[in-house]
Amino acid sequence: MLDIHLVRKQLNEVKRKIASKNINPRLLDTVLKYDEVWRTMKTDIDGLRGKQHEYEKVRDFENAKKTKIEIDEKEKKAALFEQKRMKALLEVPNIPFDDVPIGSDENGNKVIREVGKKPVFDFEPKDHLELGEQLGIIDTKKAAEVAGSRFSYLKKEAALLEFALVRLAFDKLMLHGFVPIVPPVMIREEAFMGMGRLTPSQKEERYHLQKDKLYLVGSAEHTIGPLHMNEIFDEKQLPLRYVGFSSCFRREAGSYGKDTRGILRVHQFDKVEMFSFVRPEDSEEEHKFLLSMQEALMQELELPYRVMEICTGDMGFTDARQYDIECFMPAQGKFRETNSCSNTTDFQARGVNIKYRKTSDQKVEFVHMLNATGFAIGRMIVAILENYQTKEGIVRIPRALQAYVGSKEIQNVD
RNA sequence: GGAGACGUGGCUGAGUGGUUGAAAGCGCCGGUCUCGAAAACCGGUAUCCCGUUCUUCGGGAUCGGAGGUUCGAAUCCUCCCGUCUCCGCCA
Numbered sequence A: 001m002l003d004i005h006l007v008r009k010q011l012n013e014v015k016r017k018i019a020s021k022n023i024n025p026r027l028l029d030t031v032l033k034y035d036e037v038w039r040t041m042k043t044d045i046d047g048l049r050g051k052q053h054e055y056e057k058v059r060d061f062e063n064a065k066k067t068k069i070e071i072d073e074k075e076k077k078a079a080l081f082e083q084k085r086m087k088a089l090l091e092v093p094n095i096p097f098d099d100v101p102i103g104s105d106e107n108g109n110k111v112i113r114e115v116g117k118k119p120v121f122d123f124e125p126k127d128h129l130e131l132g133e134q135l136g137i138i139d140t141k142k143a144a145e146v147a148g149s150r151f152s153y154l155k156k157e158a159a160l161l162e163f164a165l166v167r168l169a170f171d172k173l174m175l176h177g178f179v180p181i182v183p184p185v186m187i188r189e190e191a192f193m194g195m196g197r198l199t200p201s202q203k204e205e206r207y208h209l210q211k212d213k214l215y216l217v218g219s220a221e222h223t224i225g226p227l228h229m230n231e232i233f234d235e236k237q238l239p240l241r242y243v244g245f246s247s248c249f250r251r252e253a254g255s256y257g258k259d260t261r262g263i264l265r266v267h268q269f270d271k272v273e274m275f276s277f278v279r280p281e282d283s284e285e286e287h288k289f290l291l292s293m294q295e296a297l298m299q300e301l302e303l304p305y306r307v308m309e310i311c312t313g314d315m316g317f318t319d320a321r322q323y324d325i326e327c328f329m330p331a332q333g334k335f336r337e338t339n340s341c342s343n344t345t346d347f348q349a350r351g352v353n354i355k356y357r358k359t360s361d362q363k364v365e366f367v368h369m370l371n372a373t374g375f376a377i378g379r380m381i382v383a384i385l386e387n388y389q390t391k392e393g394i395v396r397i398p399r400a401l402q403a404y405v406g407s408k409e410i411q412n413v414d
Numbered sequence B: 001g002g003a004g005a006c007g008u009g010g011c012u013g014a015g016u017g018g019u020u021g022a023a024a025g026c027g028c029c030g031g032u033c034u035c036g037a038a039a040a041c042c043g044g045u046a047u048c049c050c051g052u053u054c055u056u057c058g059g060g061a062u063c064g065g066a067g068g069u070u071c072g073a074a075u076c077c078u079c080c081c082g083u084c085u086c087c088g089c090c091a
Helices: A004-009 A011-020 A024-058 A061-089 A126-133 A140-147 A158-172 A189-193 A221-228 A280-300 A346-353 A377-387 A399-405
Strands: A112-114 A180-182 A186-188 A215-216 A232-234 A240-249 A267-276 A305-309 A321-329 A334-343 A354-356 A364-366 A369-377
Touching: A004 A011, A004 A024, A004 A061, A011 A399, A061 A180, A061 A215, A061 A321, A112 A280, A140 A232, A158 A240, A158 A267, A158 A280, A158 A369, A158 A377, A158 A399, A186 A189, A189 A221, A189 A346, A221 A240, A221 A267, A221 A346, A221 A369, A267 A280, A267 A377, A280 A305, A280 A321, A280 A334, A280 A369, A305 A334, A321 A377, A334 A377, A369 A377
Parallel strands: A180 A240, A232 A354
Antiparallel strands: A112 A305, A186 A215, A240 A267, A267 A369, A305 A321, A321 A334, A334 A369, A354 A364
């Protein structure tokens, strides 16, 4: 949630930044309109209640009651405007940092660097599904019969690769002090809203279990953030870093017909996620640190990738700055997004009310929260299959994963 | 699913209708003492909102959450959420 004070004080500035994120800046006029009405009423009510207390002190209960009735009426109205203000405010995205590249869509993203060599094949590389089916390790046909489209069975080495990737990421990140965690995959509306992940447009993307008033998370980020909901850290507890593992559920509404083949875009996948709680002055540096962790993991797998700085129009709702890592996928001949790395500054912290107390003056302030993909397992399996394939239709296993999988290559033994 | 207990400030924990935003202790911050530290002693120490101002003052809200009773609620009532204990069920 964006700071309402910022909207009041720097309306035009905020409007400009919201517009750069492809959100209608007039949303802010709505926020302010309700805010001003509410503030007027609030001032009025506060005065009245002061009066009521005066009457009570001199035991003039008759006037106290009259005042109380007046307050009750006015408060009902005020609450209505406060709700409307909040509803509008929750739809306002975080504002980007000043030096984020301006752009309206992914074409505005900037390549920061390209790392690793693209594989050179003296044959036509197959795509991950063809390889997966030939090797008997991915079955989307049966999954469609059982669960519908955009699901898969991972079998044999594909299943083992999943756990190898999880283990590799956990082992590497724990060396840097990340606390391992397996969070809930269901979340209540309150926490979800606070994290800025349940705006009206995002709701379409969520699985909702109405009977239990719960949503399925789209990422471990969604439940790791609220792990410290309504808490105040001591400054010396920060930075606090987690590495989490969870299944992720996405309805993929609005992406009909997009990436329908294989397991690149599915309704359910597993993901290792990094999450940091830091002091505001440290968040930009932390963001770079998380990015460096992501790159270290990609380099462990010896996969070719590039780092993108995401432009304003393509950024996430909660982000002040976002980097993506895109892995080269030989069958498509393109880089495809496999990782994302976001600094949400105090936007989510305000929503789920997470603060810290400064050692110097004991003042309390919102923390900054950051999240970053460790491995999106499914997409890493896609990248590995396509990049490590051989002419013989065998897929080699990246060195860093061989011990975890227990073999050096995948071939069909049927 | 059944029965019961409970939810107070950074923490522990008093408080059952009226200067209680809240005792006490711990912690934390500042000071005295000290070469320094510890101890001891003194003082301070919740968050949020609105207004005022320029950083001080005024008003208001908040004792899990939402309603209700009352002139007045941490305290009484209802519902919801959560935690714990016992029984049942279960990976």
